[in-house]
Amino acid sequence: MQAVITVVSILITVGVYLFSRYLYFRYNNPLINIVLLSTSVIIAILIICKLPYAAYVPAKDIMTFLLGPATVALSVPLYRHRHLLKQYSLAIVVGVGTGTIVSMATVLFITQAGGLARDIIVSIIPKSSTIPFAVGIAQLAGGNPALAVAFVVATGTFGSVAGLSLLTWFKIHDPVARGLAMGTVAHGQGTAMALLEGEQAGSMAGVAMALAGVFTALAAPVLVTLFGG
Amino acid sequence: MKLLQMIGQGMLLWIVYWLGNQITATTGLPIPGTVFGMVLLFLLLLSGIIKLRYIQDAADFLLKHMLFFFIPIAVGLMDWGTVFYEHGLVLAAALLAGAVLPFFTVGGLAQLLRKGDK
Secondary structure, X not given: OHHHHHHHHHHHHHHHHHHHHHHHHHHOOOOOOHHHHHHHHHHHHHHHOOOOHHHXXXXXXXXXXXXXXXXXXXXXXXXHOHHHHHHOHHHHHHHHHHHHHHHHHHXXXXXXXXXXXXXXXXXXXXXXXXXHHHHHHHHHOOOOHHHHHHHHHHHHHHHHHHHHHHHHHOOOOOHHHHHHHHHHHHHHHHHHHHHHXXXXXXXXXXXXXXXXXXXXXXXXXXXXXXXXX | OHHHHHHHHHHHHHHXXXXXXXXHHHHOOOOOHHHHHHHHHHHHHHHOOOOHHHHHXXXXXXXXXXXXXXXXXXXHHHHXXXXXXXXXXXXXXXXXXXXXXXXXXXHHHHHXXXXXXX
């Protein structure tokens, strides 16, 4: 029985993903979030079929088998843009480095003041890195991977919808700076929006996204040990 | 042929990922193996030990469909509904401030430093 559920779960997940992806590209709307839409549909299906999450876990384990190599592959765009890394090294390292620290410190401060449990705090801290990093960081620090995904997706959606307007409002017009900010804060979704502004902003966002993941992974454990108790 | 090539490239990426995990396991550092794997792959590409063409088809495919992997993980949220119900306000405040402040910091700093470049 479980084997049948697993096979059907995989087929449904792939189908729902492909359909959400089709909708996203068909309507080209930042409010159609592929992860958010697919996840809601699958949760709804499981609830309707009265299946607990545990019944879906074997399917999940099979489907996420390639997540590790996919994350490692993030080096490829970084390598392709290595000339940009060199050209804007100071702005990139200082901007993205400070931004990641500010991002983590802000959420740490607010969630601690709000009295949240440690496993939730640890899951929200890496919200500005891409999901694979956030999942890895949350797991290593005793958080929950599903929560980490939710916070990353929420941040990415907010950042991709409001980010460019916020930057204009802050009088940040330089395309390199705008791209870096979008990639650092709103990772993949922000990068997609930055790309709409142009090649330069888009590439900088891609570079910032990859580096923000690495910086977050390096700094999060330190921050958690120092202040997360 | 094309499929075999993709599988081979995927295995090469898998080996780098595995090596990254070994670094995490050996050093005991609280840093995910994927981060070491990513840095390692970048260095291997820079040094020319791995050429881009050895891995690029598989890498591009995995990156193109990266969002797919997050869906099954996010389904786990179905067990966490009450957290959002109970702490929605604090979480929303944290996410909002945690996005707006770094937008301002990164954008402002980078723009300032770029002016220095010119």
